[in-house]
Amino acid sequence: MSTLPVLLTAALIAGQPRAGVDAFNQALADATRRMDDSAIVALWEPDGVSLLPSTRPIVGRAAIAAFVTSVTSGLKGARMTRYDQGCHDVEIAGDTATEWCVEHQVVALADGSTFDGWGKLLLVLHRGADGRWRLRREMWNQAAAADSSALR
């Protein structure tokens, strides 16, 4: 796209909070599916907090970037063959949005084995001065079982 349509799209999204959250969710799914470190980190606010199991709270975009890099560098040669995500009960209050999601990922590992996992996310988003929604807080835990209906 040239610059003008991009700016128009951004302006449109800024004026429609729910559309902006949907755009965030799509960007999160795309970045995760591609295992694209810099695209994932760009979805975070500078003072975001990530709360992962058996891990100390990861506070701030720099610490989150270091963590993401450490995870993907431990997965050299891996490729995500599938990532699906369904987010529910989006609620928006001013520049704050919350939602919970169910995700399913399938990763082909370098040794030929496959990781197939299901998880849940609780997300708090914040809308920046540019109208874009970014992650402010995230927590993840394991899902109970495969549940394709929750991915819609």
Place this chain on the structure above:
Amino acid sequence: MSTLPVLLTAALIAGQPRAGVDAFNQALADATRRMDDSAIVALWEPDGVSLLPSTRPIVGRAAIAAFVTSVTSGLKGARMTRYDQGCHDVEIAGDTATEWCVEHQVVALADGSTFDGWGKLLLVLHRGADGRWRLRREMWNQAAAADSSALR
């Protein structure tokens, strides 16, 4: 307390969002420490969602009440000897508040053994028409390790 001081306190809390969230946190800690099912359930909104590890999303106060009862009925004779909780980064947007907490619980079980566990919480609260804050969404996962500094 007689009725008037209670009403005055409620009015005061309703007018001071942060004080209301602090009061919620205190009530959550007290109810958890006492393992008081009905007090815990009363802290939830009717359409609250609890997201626990390896568990399907628990949606609605009735389902949450049934879950709490199932947990405590499996813990007959147990007593929580210690519960500490530190909540961080309280942010309030209108009638929505978010915060993340670290908790430490020590439970004396009926068989004489002790459960000593640390966890993290991501909470979304909503302020009702009565001015009180209640749980709208909660997620829990395991903490990395004992971290007393996070309990303050």
